[in-house]
Amino acid sequence: MKKSSILILALLSILFMGACSPQKKTIQDIAQQPYIVAYLPTWRMPYTPDWDKITHLCLAFGFVNADGSLRMEEIIKNKYIIEEAQKHKVSVLLSIGGGGSKNFAPAILDAETRTALVNNLKKIITEYNLDGVDVDYEEWEGGPNGASEKDIECRTALELLYKELREALGSTKLITAAVNAGWDNGGGFGLYNCFNESMHQYLDFVSLMIYDETGPWSGERTGPHSDWTFFEKAIDHWLNNRKLPKEKLIAGVPFYGYHFLSPNDATGARGIPYRDILTQYPDEDAHLQDSIGLLYYDGIPTIKRKAEYIKQHQLGGIMFWEITQDTDIAEKSLLNTIYNVLR
Template identity: 35%
Template sequence: MMKRNIGYALLLLAFLCSCKKTAHSEVKPGDDKTPAKANSFRIVGYLREYNVEDGRAAEVDLTRVTHLNIAFLNPDANGAFKAYPGLKEVSATAHGKDVKVLASIGGGLAPEYYTTLIADKSTRAKLVSSLALLTDTYNLDGIDVDLEGHFVDGNYEVFVTELKAALKPKSKLLTTAIATVYATQYTDKALAQFDFINIMSYDKTGPWKPEKPGQHSPYAMAVDDLDYWGGNRGIAKEKLSLGLPFYGYGFGKGVPEDMAFADILKTYPGSIDKDEVTVAEGGTMYYNGMPTIKSKTTLALQKAGGVMVWQLLQDGTGSNSLLNTIVAEVKAANK
């Protein structure tokens, strides 16, 4: 192309890209390697609900995250929610730091009656109404759906579609935590309901698989997960958050089944830059050390719109903080 036509060509390209995004923004190739800008890059952190009640939520440095997911707020068998002491205060504090707060429902040990709640039209409607009311009661910014395994059934799509319809008029977010192991259970329509998607890129193995010792969250898993959801499933990279574990799993003698990263550092000196520690008794603790978290953050800057952390209170402090490492990488990418 002739040099004098470059400006026109760039304007035309920008217009075409804009039109394409408007027409089909939720599904497009996710293999663009242009780093995300720091001011739009999400850092989603999960915090246990009981840490809201016991006051430990105050230990979280909210200046280091963009979204705070409170896990897990689950209803009773009738779809009604209990009161959550301290949640309004946490929400207000977070909003003062420009952090959005969401209630996360479900979890790895979600109540079995979720299958019944979302299957029946009337009970599903009550659950959706209760969730919408929950966001109003505690001034929350949305709902995060973490239903896994058999809970992602034939009723999942209609549930999240109806929930989206209830939240959208309130300008509330709807997000999800998904695992690639259940990939075929998520329909494209269901995935299109979410404002963004947190990929649980961990728990490849664990204490439930004692016969398969090893790293539960290897770097290669992060690459494969982003390639699948961004490439195979065509989800825009801006909608994807790469999940990072702040904990480890132990296999064999002399190590506990699971440990927070903070406890790993205290128990095994010199472990911060490693991904595994083998003890004298023969057992091994597997986790993500600082270099791996740094590398995964760089990967997410290239192929996603953010990262997600499970969970914030398992982190080290100061120069030993994985969260600080994430923030530093994001800032460096924006220089």
């Protein structure tokens, strides 16, 4: 057989094998942008997402201990979801930290325990064939000028964590962050300086949590927790003040609302999943609204507008907390709305 014929057969064989093998997403594959990033809490599992409508799944949470070890019991118990997602070409990240985290700060402030945390994460990512890690650090104090003195120390340590993770994991694994989206609104207290513009070099994307501007913690401030002004100002802050490249900016939206008991007192406000809002207000066309009385949330028109903004401004994508809070009713689904605009 001629060499040219052998070469052709070899090339056809490679193409055939490639067509039959599952194609793994890589961090360089930005053609899939805008991304659709879903959080899935372990306490809501078992749950089967609509795989075709998301690009990334963040499993929440691996809890960080002060010595750099991780509490992974719930993740391990639900590890089936990792292989299932990857069969559908959805990248799976272990999300560490979260709103209830207590021991993340001491773990990263000490060089020895930070190294232990990096090593433990590398081991877990390798053992469970995860696509990367999502860092949701929320142990900030805040203050009149944004970050407190301790927050400045944690900000430096957090960037070191990103740097050391990148060195340990290389370029083949994703490293992402979920961050408070707050901007300086002149209100006298905030978290708007708790991150810097040099951290982005180690991260594949940054998810802005553009929600929870109001809630049970907000004193006399009630009303929308994720309104349009907050959305635009947060994105502007991160693009222009934090210098986040637009292709790395993932804008977060809520799949839940807050119901306040008084127009001037947030105490006692309770969170309600979007699906439950539709159930509790069946005659209100709740999916087409953003508020019913003292209940505030994002309905379909606002989610659609935000998704269109992301597409128009060529941002990296959209994130939401969290996927199980959506409705199963196709025409009222927030995820379906996002998918129809972005994909």
